[in-house]
Amino acid sequence: MKQAAGITRSVSSLWLVLLLLIATAGRAQPGAKPAVPSIPTASATGTDTTRLVPQVTQNGVRFLFRERGTGPLAQPGRRVAVRYTGFLPDGHIFDASEAAGRALRFRVGRGEVIPGWDELLPLLPEGSRVRAWIPAALAYGAAGVRDPDDDSRFVIPPDTELLFELQILSVR
Template sequence: MRVQPAVSFRTSLLSLWLVLLLAASAASAQPGTKPAVLSTPSAPAHGSDSARLIPQHTQNGVRFVFHERGAGKLALAGTRVAVRYAGFLPDGHLFDATAASGSPLRFRVGRGEVIPGWDEVLPLLPAGSRVRVWIPAAHAYGATGVRDPDDESRYLIPPNTELVFELEVVSVR
């Protein structure tokens, strides 16, 4: 896990937008309800810019919004994918990104090679898609969190923390 210590002005604006979106989402959620396998409110006319901003939900509460819907293949269990990403804590702190290595993360979907929330959402994202994804703590690092390897008294990702990712599905093979 790589850590990016500095947060840019652009990331700060992104964080503000994220906080506002999360607040609006929380305010509209009804207590005790769990979304269906994939619930999508009725979308505006095809091609509308606002159609891609409709939040979608998986059965386990992973939420995502398309910035751009790709036209490529969908990933099935065992399919190899390449994904560029940036991972944020709820406060907007960037904890990991593929930009540091310069190349996408490559793995097989549904094999437990990534956090469960990714294995759940990736089969719903065609290659070429760019999305923002909110993953509940139980489908990320749960009650364990991720400790800082340089200082065991600190966490890179605190226990029971929802994570936010900007994902780009580069390829599906």
């Protein structure tokens, strides 16, 4: 019986060490850049999101459902409200709807947002949350986005792929 108790303690200790390693593995070191999830390279186009399989649109927008909504699809011409955070490849946030204090509202497919969003949104039902990787050509391309306060700098450098966390709040 003592031997079984010792084994149980050893296994419990190993689990505790493993959990501690997992918990500390993602922590940034002092001076490190913020972490951003890596961009998937799989070209899976299936719809099975229970296995977190990235999907790819016709023009190369990669996306992963974090939660699939059950509402209507954001078809072209429909009004949507979207909560978002945009990341550069190095993990820095370049824009977020929280900064404006409200969701972004626009019509899908009318060129009111970057082409990558217009391509992606018709695939997302209301209530969906996705992580999306937008190729540079479907974002701001070779022009990038200049800093409005300093024309010699860029908020989004030319030819930069962007990562977004998106939530479709409403479709009308």
